[in-house]
Amino acid sequence: xxxxxxxxxxxxxSDAWEMxxxxxxxxxxxxxxxxxxxxxxxxxxxxxxxxxxxxxxLLARPLPAPEATLPxxxxxxxxxxxxxxxxxxxxDTAPASPLAQVTADTAATTTGSRSDDVLAQAVRAVCAAxxxxxxxxxxxxxxxxxxxxxxxxxxxxxxxxxxxxxxxVALGSATRVLRRHLQQTGDAGEEARTAFxxxxxxxxxxxxxxxGLAEELGxxxxxxxxxxxxxxxxxxxxxxSGLGSGQVE
Numbered sequence: 001x002x003x004x005x006x007x008x009x010x011x012x013x014s015d016a017w018e019m020x021x022x023x024x025x026x027x028x029x030x031x032x033x034x035x036x037x038x039x040x041x042x043x044x045x046x047x048x049x050x051x052x053x054x055x056x057x058l059l060a061r062p063l064p065a066p067e068a069t070l071p072x073x074x075x076x077x078x079x080x081x082x083x084x085x086x087x088x089x090x091x092d093t094a095p096a097s098p099l100a101q102v103t104a105d106t107a108a109t110t111t112g113s114r115s116d117d118v119l120a121q122a123v124r125a126v127c128a129a130x131x132x133x134x135x136x137x138x139x140x141x142x143x144x145x146x147x148x149x150x151x152x153x154x155x156x157x158x159x160x161x162x163x164x165x166x167x168x169v170a171l172g173s174a175t176r177v178l179r180r181h182l183q184q185t186g187d188a189g190e191e192a193r194t195a196f197x198x199x200x201x202x203x204x205x206x207x208x209x210x211x212g213l214a215e216e217l218g219x220x221x222x223x224x225x226x227x228x229x230x231x232x233x234x235x236x237x238x239x240x241s242g243l244g245s246g247q248v249e
Contacts, residue, residue: 014235014236017235018228019077021224022077024224025133025224025225026080026084028137029084029136032140033088035143036139039055039139039140039143040055040139041055045156047139047141048141048154048155049141050157053099055139057096058099058134059088059089059090059135059139060090060096060100060132060135061086061089062100062128062132063125065082065122065125065126066125068121069122069125072177073125073126076122076126076176076177078126078173081126081129081133082129089132097131097132098159098163099134099163102170103127103130103131103166103170104124106170106171106174107124107128109198109202110171110178110195111124112191119177119192123174123177126170126176130170133225134165134222135166137222138157138165138222141218144222147214147217147219147223150220155218165213165226168210168213169225171199171202171206172229172230172231173229175200175203175230175231200231203230203231203232210226210232213226214226224238
């Protein structure tokens, strides 16, 4: 099944699929808690991960979202996105995630000069959480099946692919926050408009490479995380077909 689709769907449909996908991500994390715990003590090679990306580090708990950002994060539908890593992530004594820097850079690039206001803090929080979600699904990638054939995944994952996936997942969550902020407050704020346009432009630039990146990831859960995170033509492909990725579980 091709990942892209030329037709756009109206917001009520795409919003419903977004909620469905959010629920599926949460379901998968709790369904595979034992797999995550098992992976956390394995080496990168045993999990088909690149050197320097140990499962324990990928599962490191990100900084919590500031309390002031929670109303906006809740309005976006990303409350679980930022709270589950706090409950299931490894304690502060765990090695730092090798994906943390790319999410911090993505947040900084997106928000530009905004630094300490609630919007910028919310963007940083959801981007930081993206490192944990990507890391969690990457840690159990070796236990899954290919997103098209469902055959066992046996190919190792490169650090470049893992980093780029994390960047795009973080970019998708940042775009959701910025979009909802503009829906709530209107488009009078130039900095918020600029941040949203910057995020959308980054998605447009990345779009041609997403199908190839998905093929390199291979594994169903990690591919779903990537292709459903961003507002691009291939988003919600499985839902468009009427099948739904969650049926494999």
